[in-house]
Amino acid sequence: MSNPIIALLGNPNVGKTSVFNRITKLNQHVGNYPGITVEKREGTVKANGKTYSIIDLPGTYTLFPTSLDEDIVYQILGNKENKSHPDLVVVVSEPNNLKRSIILYQQARELGVPALFVINMIDEAKGKGLEIDYQKLEQYLNTKVYTTDARNGHGIHQLIEAFDERPGYYSSKFTIDSRFVPALEEAKKLFPLQTEYQTWQYLAQEDVSFLSADQRLALKNIRSTHGFTANDLQRWESISRNKQIDKEIDAIAVRKENLHLTKTNKIDKLLLHPVMGYIVFFAILLIIFQLVFILATPIMDWIDESFASLVDLVAGILPEGPISNLITQGVLSGIGGIVIFVPQIAILFILISLMEETGYMSRVVFLMDRWLRPYGLNGKSVIPLMSGIGCAVPAIMSARNIENTKERLITMLVTPFMTCSARLPIYVVLISLVIPNETFLGFGIQGLTLALLYVLGVVAALASAWILSKIVKTKHRSFLIFELPSYKAPDWRNVVTNVWDKTSGFLFGAGKIILSMAIVLWVLGSFGPNDKFYNPEKYILEANPTIGEDHLAEEVASYKLEHSFLGYIGMGIEPIVEPLGYDWKMGIGLVSSFAAREVFVATMATVYSLGEDVDIEDDAQKETLLTKMKSEINRNTGLPAYNLASGVSLLLFYAFAMQCMSTIAIMKRETGSWKWTLIQTGMMTGLAYIVAFLAYQFLK
Amino acid sequence: MQKSFSLDTLTIGECARISEVNATELPSKFLEMGLLPGCLVEIKHKAPFNGPIGLHIHTSNTLIAIRKSEAYHILVEKNSL
Numbered sequence: 001m002s003n004p005i006i007a008l009l010g011n012p013n014v015g016k017t018s019v020f021n022r023i024t025k026l027n028q029h030v031g032n033y034p035g036i037t038v039e040k041r042e043g044t045v046k047a048n049g050k051t052y053s054i055i056d057l058p059g060t061y062t063l064f065p066t067s068l069d070e071d072i073v074y075q076i077l078g079n080k081e082n083k084s085h086p087d088l089v090v091v092v093s094e095p096n097n098l099k100r101s102i103i104l105y106q107q108a109r110e111l112g113v114p115a116l117f118v119i120n121m122i123d124e125a126k127g128k129g130l131e132i133d134y135q136k137l138e139q140y141l142n143t144k145v146y147t148t149d150a151r152n153g154h155g156i157h158q159l160i161e162a163f164d165e166r167p168g169y170y171s172s173k174f175t176i177d178s179r180f181v182p183a184l185e186e187a188k189k190l191f192p193l194q195t196e197y198q199t200w201q202y203l204a205q206e207d208v209s210f211l212s213a214d215q216r217l218a219l220k221n222i223r224s225t226h227g228f229t230a231n232d233l234q235r236w237e238s239i240s241r242n243k244q245i246d247k248e249i250d251a252i253a254v255r256k257e258n259l260h261l262t263k264t265n266k267i268d269k270l271l272l273h274p275v276m277g278y279i280v281f282f283a284i285l286l287i288i289f290q291l292v293f294i295l296a297t298p299i300m301d302w303i304d305e306s307f308a309s310l311v312d313l314v315a316g317i318l319p320e321g322p323i324s325n326l327i328t329q330g331v332l333s334g335i336g337g338i339v340i341f342v343p344q345i346a347i348l349f350i351l352i353s354l355m356e357e358t359g360y361m362s363r364v365v366f367l368m369d370r371w372l373r374p375y376g377l378n379g380k381s382v383i384p385l386m387s388g389i390g391c392a393v394p395a396i397m398s399a400r401n402i403e404n405t406k407e408r409l410i411t412m413l414v415t416p417f418m419t420c421s422a423r424l425p426i427y428v429v430l431i432s433l434v435i436p437n438e439t440f441l442g443f444g445i446q447g448l449t450l451a452l453l454y455v456l457g458v459v460a461a462l463a464s465a466w467i468l469s470k471i472v473k474t475k476h477r478s479f480l481i482f483e484l485p486s487y488k489a490p491d492w493r494n495v496v497t498n499v500w501d502k503t504s505g506f507l508f509g510a511g512k513i514i515l516s517m518a519i520v521l522w523v524l525g526s527f528g529p530n531d532k533f534y535n536p537e538k539y540i541l542e543a544n545p546t547i548g549e550d551h552l553a554e555e556v557a558s559y560k561l562e563h564s565f566l567g568y569i570g571m572g573i574e575p576i577v578e579p580l581g582y583d584w585k586m587g588i589g590l591v592s593s594f595a596a597r598e599v600f601v602a603t604m605a606t607v608y609s610l611g612e613d614v615d616i617e618d619d620a621q622k623e624t625l626l627t628k629m630k631s632e633i634n635r636n637t638g639l640p641a642y643n644l645a646s647g648v649s650l651l652l653f654y655a656f657a658m659q660c661m662s663t664i665a666i667m668k669r670e671t672g673s674w675k676w677t678l679i680q681t682g683m684m685t686g687l688a689y690i691v692a693f694l695a696y697q698f699l700k
Numbered sequence: 701m702q703k704s705f706s707l708d709t710l711t712i713g714e715c716a717r718i719s720e721v722n723a724t725e726l727p728s729k730f731l732e733m734g735l736l737p738g739c740l741v742e743i744k745h746k747a748p749f750n751g752p753i754g755l756h757i758h759t760s761n762t763l764i765a766i767r768k769s770e771a772y773h774i775l776v777e778k779n780s781l
Contacts (some may be wrong), residue, residue, distance in 0.1 A: 062732040096761055100734070128761075234728035235721075242736050245758075258761045265744065265756075268763075274748040368764050370751030373767075379752075479726070479770055481733055482762040485753060 003044070003053045005084060006163055007076065009108060010092035011100055012059030013359075013485040015120045017041070018150035019092055019690065021493050023160060027150075028054075030501045039400065047160045055084055061100060063107045064234045071209065077113055078201060089115040089165060091490050095125040095132075096260075096486075098253055100648070103241050105141060110168040110197035112513040115143060116162060122147040122155070129256035136252045143167035151491055166609055172197060175242060177236060183226040184213045190218055204233035236324070237277075249272040260486040265358075267487050271363050281367055284360075285386055292390055296343040299564045307336030325526060326519075329346060333636070334518030337596065338511040339660065346503050347393040348387055352398055353498040359492035362482055369480060375462045376469020378407040382498045385411070385461060389417030392663045393510070395504055406474040413671060413680050414465045417656065419457035422597040426654050427453055428600055429622075433629055434647025449651075456655055488606075506666065513665035521595050524565040532563040560608060566592060578688070581655065581696040582645030590659075597659045604629065645699035649692040658690035705778060707741070708753065714742035715742045715758075716776035725773040734760045735774060 002542075004265050010016040020028070024043025041056035055409050057076065058069035065071040072197040076084045093101030093497040098119070103334045117137075119125070125132065144165055148155035174197065176184055188196070202208055203219055211219075223229065225411035271277055285580045318324035355361045365379030372381050380402045387395035388475050389419050395415050427450055435446045532539055536559040540547065547555060561567050570588030585607045593600035630639040658664065667677040715720060718739045721730055734757045735741075744763065745754030752765045 029765055046770055061729065064728055064732070066727055066729045099760060100732070103732070231728055232761055235731055238728050238731040241737060242731070255761070259765065261756070264763070268745060271744040272747070272754065274746075322726070360764070366745070366747055366752050366754065369767065370747055371748055422759060461780070479729075480752065480767045484765055486763075601755075625762070634738070652722060 003165070004049045005053045005055060005086045005575045007055045007057050007084070007086035007089050008092055009057050009073065009077070009104060009105070009115075010059060011061055011097055012514070013483060014059075014092050014094040014097065014101070015150050015491070016059060016092045018491045019090075019120055019156070019159075020054065020117070021497055022148075022150045022153055022156045026497075028497070030505065034434065035256060041134055043594060045160060052160075052163055055086065055673060059607060060104070061113070062104065063201065063239070067403050067661055069403060074205075074208075075210060077108055078109055078198065078208070083212070086113065089167065089350040090118055090159070090579055091115050092118045092120050094121040095119060095128045095130040096258065098130070098132075099242070099245050102141070102245055102249075103238075105143075106173065106241065107197075109143075110172050110195065111201065112195045112198065114166045116159075116165060116167070117143055117145045117157075118159060118456070119142050119145065119147045120150055123149045123151075124260065126411050128261075129258045130256040131256075133252050136160075138659075140248065140252055142170050149185075165304075169210070174237070174241065177240070180226075180228075180236070182234065183222050183228075186222050189221060190215060200233070200237075204230050204237065206230045214476075255256050264484075264486045268363070268484070271360070273344070274368060277363075277367055281364060284355075285382075289390060291351065292344055292347050292387075293655060295347050299343040300340055303336065303340050307332065307339070311336075322526070326509070326522070329526070330519045330522035331515070334515040334522070335511075335516060337662075338507065338649075339513050341391065341393055342503055342507065342682050344391055345397065345506055348390075348394045349499045349502045350399065350495060352383060352401070353495045354490050356401065356498075357488075357494055358489045359485040363482045365480075365482060368482065375465040375467050376407065376410055378404055378411070379400055379405065381411040381465075384415045385418060387414045387459075388420060388457075391420050391422070392416040392418070392660065393666050395664050396663065397506065399670070401512070404474075406469075406472055408564050409671065409676065410465050410468045410472060412667060413468055413676065414461040416658060416660070416680070416684060417457050417464065418459040419655070420660075422660065423453075423654055425601050426593075426597055427602075427651065429626070429629075430642070430651050433642045434644050434651075453651065453655055460656060460687075464687075473478045505669070510662065510665035510670040513668060514662050515676050517661040521566070521592060525561065525592065526564065528560070528564045529568065530563065533560055535598065536563070540673060561588065561603075561607060578636060579696070580692045581634075581637075581640055581643075581700060583651045584631070586646075586650065587642070590653075593659050595661055597654060600654075600659075601625075608632070645696050648699055649696035651677060652695050653688045655688070656684055656691055658684040703778060704775045705764045706772050707774040707776050708768045708774070710743045710778075712743050712746055714778070715740060717741075718774060719777045720775040722773035722775075726770060730766075730770070730774075733764055734762055735764065735766075740757075741776070 008016050008020055020041060020043065023045050025045075027045065028043030029114045030039055030041050039058070043054045045052050045054060055076075057073045060070045060073045062070070063077065065074050065076050076082050076086070079085065079127050087439070091101055091105040101117075105115055105117055134145055138561045144162060144167065146155055146159045146162065148159060150156065170523070184200060184203060187199050191199050202211065203222065205573045207216065215593065259578070264404060271280055290625070311332050314332060315324060318327065318632065355364070364382065367379065368382045369379035372379060381399070384395045384399040387398055392415055396412050396416070399408050402411060410430045431449050435449050438445050440448065448629065528534065537552065540552065540555050540559055567588055569591050571584040573591065574584040574588045577590065582590070583603065588607060589600045592603045605625055612621070629642050631642065632647070633639070634641040664677055664681060667680055668674060671677060705716070705781055710716060714744050717739050718735060718741060721735060736775060739760070740758040742756045742758060743753060746758045752767050753771050754765050756761060757774070
């Protein structure tokens with residue numbers, strides 16, 4: 001027998017996730033609902049001699065969906081065939097929104113799902129000015145009512161013990177208005193086996209995804225022959241339910257002044273102030289990114305060094321050969337390249353979940369919506385976009401907080417345009433190569449160029465968001481209504497589980513893809529199709545018999561790269577990159593830096609026989625690389641390989657192109673589809689190609 | 701006499717009672733979140749340059765934010781307090 005399924009249903013901001021965390025402790029995992037990107041939080045708890053599966057449904061105000069999240073809730077509760085259809089629903093409410101929670105509870109019961117009612121944050125009832133008569137409430141709801149305080153675990157035990165309760169028959173308090181009855185009777189004939197309310201729900205929704213196309217069409221025809229829209233039915237239900245509860249709730253709960261709201265109001269006077277609000281917000285942003293960089297850098301350096309010494313250690317133990325190379329340079333370096341992101345992701349998400357937990361995130365949306373809306377984005381897009389200046393990987397993950405599917409998708413699609421920290425070393429090298437070190441109006445032109453590239457990233461992100469918002473279709477119309485919840489101290493359990501979910505999701509989800517791509521690139525760079533790759537010394541000495549020992553080693557590395565598969569690919573794509581002003585050596589740089597942009601500098605160093613370990617922060621080594629690159633001649637044009645035209649073209653290419661497999665991997669994971677991932681890669685690299693082409697042709 | 705205004709014309713601190721929520725322009729979610737005809741609302745916050753509006757719904761004691769373009773479709777009566 002399969003485990004009984006218990007689903008937690010409730011409005012956002014009622015502490016439903018805290019209840020979930022308390023019930024399941026750490027026996028939980030986060031996945032996606034099949035085929036879509038809505039997070040599915042599932043867990044188990046052993047009690048009463050059995051194991052229960054607990055599902056934390058996305059927060060919703062109603063069973064009528066206006067977003068993908070809410071759609072999931074209706075699919076699970078409304079469709080008995082759904083794999084997650086619960087045996088019992090626990091409706092979680094909090095003292096301040098009893099009324100809305102009761103409506104949700106009634107809807108669930110009338111669909112035919114048994115339900116318990118929980119009032120969470122019960123410790124706040126007094127402060128929020130509420131006195132509840134529990135006996136009357138139980139009578140009214142015809143179920144057991146439990147009170148919990150998930151922050152300290154009060155009442156959770158009693159709730160778990162009640163998981164076998166199945167409340168008795170529920171008589172609906174919802175009577176359908178006479179003007180809708182003929183239509184409903186017609187619809188009932190289509191679904192003879194369903195409850196009346198279920199049929200009403202079918203009739204009151206535009207698109208019930210689990211019904212057949214014929215059934216949906218039939219429902220649509222009923223609506224149009226009777227002359228009303230799905231929205232009419234929903235509005236009527238909402239108004240009539242509210243009227244009814246307004247009449248009855250006074251006997252159940254007495255309400256006085258809400259002290260929490262008074263306190264919240266005082267804080268909001270500052271945080272939502274038309275001037276001060278923005279100053280505080282930008283100060284917080286600044287602190288966030290400083291913390292992400294300052295705290296993460298030493299940990300990242302440490303990870304980098306540890307992996308380097310681990311690679312050395314393993315290389316020392318294993319016998320030399322391709323297997324040893326595969327493990328050290330392919331697998332271990334690949335894993336190192338994944339783990340290196342963990343500190344940034346974890347720190348960013350600690351700070352973001354703190355903003356969520358305290359209720360400040362809704363204020364960010366309030367402040368920023370006006371500025372991002374014209375580009376088809378949402379106030380919440382500001383966090384991913386700004387985080388993109390550090391690294392697109394955690395930034396794309398932070399877009400999860402955007403409820404609107406379309407706005408979330410667009411945010412993720414444009415975030416990699418922001419100038420991430422991996423572009424910086426390339427910019428520094430290329431700018432010092434091709435941009436004259438002169439001043440313009442007192443500003444260094446090189447510095448100006450760098451600043452311009454950052455601005456370009458922002459412009460590209462916003463402009464492409466604007467275009468995408470015109471193209472991407474959405475089932476749910478765009479509107480914005482959200483609650484500004486009372487401020488509260490964060491629940492640290494939620495912060496910890498949230499950070500762990502995000503970090504482990506990255507490590508194990510995106511990590512797989514990054515690792516396999518790293519191995520493929522390593523294979524391409526470590527094997528060649530012919531003898532020139534395997535016996536480089538012979539060929540170098542033949543061509544240049546007087547070469548010294550020192551130079552021989554460097555020449556070997558460069559010669560091997562040239563005759564590896566990667567090298568041949570670089571030469572193979574030369575016709576494609578030639579119109580952009582690049583030669584095959586830069587082609588190799590482009591291909592290998594597909595792994596990550598920062599690889600470009602290391603590859604260029606190898607190509608120009610300097611050995612791999614060029615430290616771009618070491619001035620002497622940087623100078624050597626720069627001199628070498630400056631004297632390089634493009635054999636196609638006979639001009640210096642890095643002149644103004646090709647340099648600007650290369651800068652622009654890196655500004656726009658999707659040269660980062662970690663970003664690709666995280667997009668695949670977050671969107672759940674290769675379609676959008678490939679569209680994004682195509683869009684960015686295509687744009688990069690066109691812009692670089694135009695720049696080169698114009699400047700040459 | 702009662703006069704109808706659209707909600708977006710009110711200034712911070714003003715209270716009004718909702719008389720109508722335009723059915724064709726706004727989804728039922730607005731009603732479900734508490735913007736119901738008959739509810740007493742107070743403008744608490746306005747983001748600058750026609751940004752969102754923060755409303756305190758007295759009836760349900762919650763703070764809700766909506767865009768100005770949506771507030772335009774909600775009619776209120778001022779002197780029926």
